[in-house]
Amino acid sequence: MQKMKNNTCCNSNQIQANSCCNHTKQTAGLQTSTVATTTPSNQSEEKLDCCESETNDDSDSYDSSCTNHSDSFCSVAKEQSNEEAIKHHTNEAIDFYRVQYTVSGMDCGACAKTIEKSVANMEAVQTVEVQFGTAKMNVAAKNQAVIQEIPRKVAKLGYKAEEIGSHKDKGEIYFVEGMDCGACAKTIEKHMRTIPNVQQVTVNFSTSKMDISHSTDQETIISEVKKAGYNATLASKRARGNTAPAKLIDLSAMFVIISGLLLGTGVGLSFIGVPSTISNVFYGAGMVISGYKPVKSAYFAVKSRALDMNVLMSVAAIGAALIGEWLEGALVVWLFSLGALLQIKSIDRTRNSVKELMELAPLEALVKRGQDIVKVSVEAVTISDIILVKPGDRIPLDGEIVKGESSVNQASITGESIPVDKTVTDDVFAGTVNGHGTLEIEVTKLAQDTTIAKIIEMVEDAQGKQAPSQAFIDKFASIYTPIVFVVALIIMVLPPLVQLGTWGEWFYRGLELLVIACPCALVISTPVAIVAAIGNAAKNGVLIKGGAFLEKAGTITAIAFDKTGTITAGKPTVSDVEVFHKDETALLQLARTLEAYSNHPIAKSIVDYTEAKQINILEGENFQSIVGKGVSATIDGTTYYAGNRKLFNDLGVEPIPKTIDQLQEQAKTIVIIGNNIEILGVICVEDTIRTTTVKAMKQLENDGMKEKVMLTGDNEKTAAFMAKQSNMTRYYANLLPEDKVTSIKKLQQAGYQTAMVGDGINDAPALATADLGIAMGGAGTDTAIETADVVLMADNLEKLPFTMKLSKKALTIIKQNVWFSVLIKVVALVLVLPGWFTLWLAVLSDTGAALLVILNSLRLFKLK
Structure with a gap:
């Protein structure tokens, strides 16, 4: 909430077109905003000069003074610069409180108008603007009392208003025991709203929780709930996972x-x-x-x-x-x-x-303190602490392995029952089970910020x-x-x-x-049904962010997939080595030497391949990067090149072996190795299709999915080959990131309920445009969890058919x-x-x- 003061500031004798006053100041954590009071006047069309406001760094207000206080007017711009200015006048200093709310439950623009009119009629409310598109409400009022009353006023209309920036600080969660049905929840809500110091309250029968914002003490809240015939317990005071009022x-x-x-x-x-x-x-x-x-x-x-x-x-x-x-x-x-x-x-x-999710993460951790190992609560562990996890134990916090290697069962996070091999520098997650080896882990997230904590919070919210x-x-x-x-x-x-x-x-x-x-x-x-479905999905490594998305998933008739990292592994690997002159070892030695100083992903894949085969690197000099074509270096007095076909065409090397054309038709990236006289051989690099992708596509087809579409920036031939290999029904090639949005819209215009599957970061616009956004690989990406409507925690598509089936079953x-x-x-x-x-x-x-x-x-x- 932002408090502002505006004084009369215009001189009626100084008229100037497009003049205005600035009455706002941006403070830490607060949005820059403006407030205007509206007063009818027959002089509203006059444009009067305003004095500049003086900034006070120690205050949230701007003080202005002018020589003439009679019939003074100012034009104060609203937040968006393209909106028409609102004119106001005052005869004395007035304190304004500006608050922004998120409003949920609106179905259309008419709902926004209803809320706007109702709040505008409240005493002391100066301005109110409800934006249906962004689900935001901006209010300016003369006092704090009316600010506290607004959420209750909106709740009576059937909607929910939540003050931005204050809910998480002031809101409390209580477990409510004794509710028999949804009507009981409504009764508690209505009773609690009669308490003067309660700003807003929501009671969820399915989760037996009450989310309440208030300015009174906790004992009063518990007492009032008891008066209504139920028992309330502050969530933070209840033992973790104890949700059953036994x-x-x-x-x-x-x-x-x-x-x-x-x-x-x-x-x-x-x-x-x-x-x-x-x-x-x-x-x-x-x-x-x-x-x-x-x-x-x-x-x-x-x-x-x-x-x-x-x-x-x-x-x-x-x-x-x-x-x-x-x-x-x-x-x-x-x-x-x-x-x-x-x-x-x-x-x-x-x-x-x-409750089962809550019990996955241990309450205590073994922490290294110098030469000692101390058992402490996970809340007492800080970032960069080194924790010790013994074989068979659950990992208490997210972190990075600094010593040891093991296999870790990540089923609690990704839903995958097959353990994953982990070694130094690999990430591990709280709630997962360490296999055979002892691990030392550097903590990277506090207890409240771990992946499992986010999953629990999201499931409860959903x-x-x-x-x-x-x-x-x-x-x-x-x-x-x-x-x-x-x-x-x-x-x-x-x-x-x-x-x-x-x-x-x-x-x-x-x-x-x-x-x-x-x-x-x-x-x-x-x-x-929704609580049961979302709970089951979470246990199987799928986060569904609400009942609306659960229902939507069951109506999807077309799914668009980003290619790189979704259909494919996202990591180019060497698939073929073709030698035309010399032997394979000599060719790979040249390739490793030429690509050793390049940071390009394809170059790195070749270096990794040669290192794995223990190929020696040669002495080279005069290393050069040829933009868009490849690299060159002098080795043993001869200049060698590694690059694409265009590079060797420019060098005038003839003929180009037909084998290269055949390999390119198979959607492989070709790195040609040679000199300015002849081509010695080629190394094929490709981003391979995941085996899980093919299985998932087959299952979706069996389940009646009408369209499976691949979106890629690759050329037409490569896209066609990859689409066929991954069992897609169609593809869109040569796409820029913004073109993916257009492709989604084409599917929607053709009458398909469309889902988009991507990594949740680069594909954010397409995810937002689709009827349902699905991010995969959320276990390693915080952004992915925040971006999409549905998150597949495992880094594969096998959970997608399960999600669709679960949604249809729930419906x-x-x-x-x-x-x-x-x-x-x-x-x-x-x-x-x-x-x-x-x-x-x-x-x-x-x-x-x-x-x-x-x-x-x-x-x-x-x-x-």
Whole structure:
């Protein structure tokens, strides 16, 4: 947040076209910005000269003074220089606070206008601009109080506003225990928003987390959550990985068992002829034990103006008791509690996907301190410390090997079960398992910055993001539930009034309808499936950054691949050596000598090849680089050359062997070795296609992928050969980096839902243009993790078919969940009106449907 002061600064007697005042100062960590107040005036078209502002290095304000304060006007430019200036006038100094927010949840430009108008109407707000394209909102206000109120105002409109630069500093994460369904999360959100010092709050049922920004103490937050009927624990105070509220579940299970025994005792007494009053005492006791928590939650839900399942069930149970149906009321409460307990235990399976990731990285590390080895917590280890990892142990932090060699199982990061050989200078990652050798590793990242830490953070963020289908269902449920509630009241009152039955009969049917009204199964049909799918993907080395991208992956019909480093290994290697004169050893000696001083990747590959074959280097002089053609050097009095065909054409060497033409047609890069008289031989260098690429392409084809497109800067012949070898359906050759974007657009214009697969850095524009951006090799590239929508942590394409299958499976399960949830409601509603349904069956249909939806979603964990 930036605070600025502007004083009247214009002299009305000095008129000059295009004059302006500068009222902003850029400070560390703050964006340069301008603020203007708008005041109607009949003199707004005048252009008046302004005094220059004086800069104060110790303040965030600019002070200006002018000789004339009456009817003074200034033109203050907005952030973008091409935007029209806003004119303002003041009669006294005014303090402005300028804040920039990110706004999520906007579907179109109309949403931006709605937010803009609503915030503009708030008292003390001077200017507001909402940009739909960038999802940003710029606000200028007179005081901090209104700044704190803005996120809550936006939240009431159905969107989320997050102050840029402050959320990570002020936001806290709490684990919330006791939520039965998505409606519980909404109840907690609404209750917490009634607290004056809470700026914004988001509760995610699927991950059981509450993200809250506030200016009060933590005890108050925990206390308020408890008032709503739930328990909150600050995430940082909970042991790492402990996401399952075991004690709460045990307590809930005990209550369910006790109330079940009381219910069974009451039924048993009624069978042996004991007066109903005594049985009702047992029923009532069972209702109190099982119903205390939901009734308490219902109270706060009503107080927060929310209609969740706790409210509807409590009304039904109390209503049943009022009309003398004590057994029905007790059975309703017991079934509800049992169903809630089973749901919590089932959904914890999806939440454990993050817990399992958290447990991968050790909590302690063996650190070298001089000659001693000391065991310390990973949080106490600093960059450049040397840590010791014994055979069979997990590596605690990211780093670079400085001593030792081993094989490391990187399955926790890349999903690849085959260990990777590691030696000095190789990178290793926290959470991976050291094989047979002892390693000394120089730490390169702190505990909170390791690759596994980023994966955990991304998975949690992704599981908390709403998919389009989830957002639609939430909106539908928010409308559907109140309507059914009103219909239930009408059913209770209207039929008896027109003599279509007794009050008790229709009151009972109205209670049934209330229980059926809560769309618990429908609300959790999407998020539970998304959490399960994203968790499974993370365990298999694929990071999916949200439900929207998970859904999108299942609709992709064309995939474009960058060639170098994606389809191919990205490292040129020597594939063939053809000798025309002398022997192979002599040719390789000349090649090593000529290429030894070149930094070109092809030259390096030749040097590496000759070193591996233990070829000696010769004495040379007069080394020269011939731009665009090759290199030359004098060896034993003769000038030799290594370069392309153009170089030897210029030298006038004839004839060029036909073998060279044949090799070039095979997409090989040809390095010709010779002198100005004859060609001695050629060395072929090529960027080989990965074996995993061919397997992945075949699998994608079998799975029905319509188009597999290769994008490359290579010439037509080379591109055609590589496309055929890698089983592509088409290719685009001779591409500059910006041409890849055009190629993506061509596929989109042809009607294909297009994904782009690249390294996440050079291909960033194409990744952004595609409907889905997929980066590969994220384990070694922080930028790749940040760039794309989906990240394949392993440096190959084998995980791509799995990702597509997982997405399609998730979409199928989401559709099954939605249709099943809707069908159950429709059947229940049809059976209620004729009186063919009972209250306990209504509860069973709701809780049972929710449980089946969760169990169906858990099938996503079985996809390998």
